[in-house]
Amino acid sequence: MRLIETVSAAPPVKALVARLKLVKRKAFARGSEIGLIFSSIAIGLAAGAAVSGMSWVSRSMHSMIFGIGMSEWLSSSTIDNKLLVLLAPICGGILLGLFLYILSRKRKRQIVDPIEANALFGGRISLTDSVIVAVQNLISNGFGASVGLEAGYTQLSAGIGSKLGTKLRLRREDMRILVGCGAAGAIAAAFNAPLTGAFYAFELIIGTYSMVALAPVVISAIIATFVARALSGDSFLIEVGEIGIITPADYLPAILLGAICAGAGILIMQGVALVEELARKSSTPAFVRPAIGGIVVGLLAMVTPQVLSAGHGALHLNLDGGTPVHLLLGILLMKSLASAVSIGSGFRGGLFFASLFMGSLIGMIFAAPADYITSGSLTPTVLAVVGMSALAVAIIGGPLTMTFLALEITADFPITALVLAAVITSSVVVRTTFGYSFATWRFHLRGESIRSAHDVGWIRTLTVDKLMRADVKCARLGASLDEFREAFPLGSAKRVILLDDDERYAGIISLPDVYADEVEATKPRTQLADFIGHENDFLLPNMNAKQAAGIFDQSHAEALAVINNLIDRRVVGQLSEAHTLRRYSEELDRQRREAVGELQA
Incomplete structure (x- = not known):
């Protein structure tokens, strides 16, 4: 019986140990620059292989379609069959159009490229989408369209980096760095130029230079260059002649x-x-356009x-x-x-x-x-x-x-x-x-x-509906001043939102102004409409903090109502300028500290 109990208890223990090891690996990658460096090595290996593989496929297509040697470049070759030169881009356009037609029926979302991913989505790129882009790029380039393979190189390599970061559940800034590592490796391998690849990542993919990103990006670029050299030799070299003396x-x-x-x-x-x-x-139709473009390129x-x-x-x-x-x-x-x-x-x-x-x-x-x-x-x-x-x-x-x-x-x-x-x-x-x-x-x-x-x-995710207060004080626009003062004693609120008879937003009243007018004014105002303000100033739930701050600045309001939409104008909350700016500043500071490595996972 004991033996049976021991055997039956073993699998859960093994599963727990395996899970703990997985958690340790993820924590190692998330919590240290060394973890990012090891991740960048893997990405560099993958990027170098991806660039060499795509380049080999492209040159094989050129050889089969145009009848040139594998060692020849298509744009410098001599092709006697002019009809073949004309028809190849057209056939490529037809094939790509068919691909796009099938794709439009199955996938509706926009494919995100590395720059857009790092700017808006915290470095998240679909690897499937990246493979789709690489295939489209190979069809286009392979049939002679006047485009390079660099878009496919960087998309696929950045997608691999993003996939690895997703598996390791890395933070937003680390994900962006790994996407940069993929792009750096791709460009470095494509031009046999690791410094070029690294600064391509810093300037165009990550958007900034930081000490945290330096080692992973440079290492990925160097590794990818070595891999591409090993697999493809000197095919990526750009050779220039004598330079001479510069004065x-x-x-x-x-x-x-x-x-x-x-x-x-x-x-x-x-x-x-x-x-x-x-x-x-x-x-x-979009799927017909590449064939028409192919006619022009062929001519x-x-x-x-x-x-x-x-x-x-x-x-x-x-x-x-x-x-x-x-x-x-x-x-x-x-x-x-x-x-x-x-x-x-x-x-x-x-x-x-x-x-x-x-x-x-x-x-x-x-x-x-x-x-x-x-x-x-x-x-x-x-x-x-x-x-x-x-x-x-x-x-x-x-x-x-x-x-x-x-x-x-x-x-x-x-x-x-x-x-x-x-x-x-x-x-x-x-x-x-x-x-x-x-x-x-x-x-x-x-x-x-x-x-x-x-x-x-992150600015787009910091929206008004996440910042606003839903418990707002509201009153009817048609109420008398006495009824209003009875419902809202002095000190019960700073401001009250007024609604018309159809429950639509009508404006905001400052409660202290209502009571101050009763005591100090030589000719007191007699109805709520006399105190109303910001009738046409309001916020929408999907606005981000930056947009909200701009409206506050334009309207000179300390707080504004949040309405559901421009048609119904139903009040769903209230947001103050002070809270908006404070949260925006806190998030901006957090992003800055995360970018320079001051925040730990």
Whole structure:
């Protein structure tokens, strides 16, 4: 009997021990930077593998569809069959459209990208959605649409980071860091540039730099770079020619080139928006648009295959030099149009590498007039590097990200300083004249107000219905002053909300004012309507604390009624300005301390 009792008691004990071990692992990850570092190592391994895997699938598709070798880049290959070049993007558009049609029937919610996830949702991304984006990106790029794979890289890797954070039940700020680790690993692996990946995460995905995030993000970027090198060799390297000597006089043309790239970036972003607007106004179903976009891309590719895919091969092809300026200008115009049509018509992908390619073209085109500004010391290669960084900043954002990219692909400090001057110029011009990067511009077109990955989601969750008091004092607007004073003696409340005969909000009365008027006024007021205020000032339950604070400031009210909606105007609560500002300040301080690691789980 004892043996039976012992055996039957063993499974619960084992289950308890296993549960305790799981809790310890989760507590270790939540409570220390070492736990985050170990998590970032796992994310870096996954990101490097994901980038290498997606790159291999893309190149395999290029080889099978276009008949080129696995070692060839699509945008620099010679394809004699022009009909194949025309039909491939169209077939890709049809396949993607079918995918989108099936997806629209099964999934209604909007797919969240890493910037939006970190800004609004505390780093929570659906891994399933991330896989869907990666598949869409592979279809688009694999059939030759003028988009890069970086969007799929970062989405999938950030989704893996978010999934790991969810499994470990990490706090909001730690989740945001792991999403940044995924994105850092993806970009680092994609460009063989760990510093670029790390600062991409800091500037664009996390939205800020902190000591807590430094080690996990950098380690993830380094690990992902090593994994991608081991799996894919040197296929991600960007090679440039001789740099030459940089002189102080070279900074003037570099700054001018930065301003030109800023203007070009704004035109490209607005071009994407214009294509999307035209597609919407045409009433063409969303699943048909990629095929129509594929027709345009295919026609352009018949002129030159350099418009196809992201442009890795075309970048190296033109950096070798010897291409006349008028041909470079033609390639730039066609690539810009192909990219705008691809993104605007519904192909999935990003403009990261495409912006580098187009920026290099702008730099080499600028080389001819630059000779008249300087003594001719700036080579087309130098201006190509400056141009690719400056245009990428204009479209993608991240001045330091693009500066470190220039450093890591050239290993030259003088040109890095030159690039820094250009990217700062480009960034300032875009921010002051346009105000958005490509990602945040698309959020703006969707009606979102976010302009970076700074965590503002907590503001949206700190809503009026969570801050208000539901026990409010109400009175009828038609009541006499004597009845009102009898129902609300002095000191029973600070203010009373008035309702009309239909139980709708009519305004607020200050109780001390009613009693002060009886004693001090030379001509006392005779009805409640004489004391009423803020008839058209009120709050709605779904407003956040920041919106409420703005209404308080505008109405000069110490407290306002909360009504259910603008039609019924039923009073559901009351909120004071002091309480709103105090809770907002407390939450803001908590977020700040959590970001710098002062709060523990």
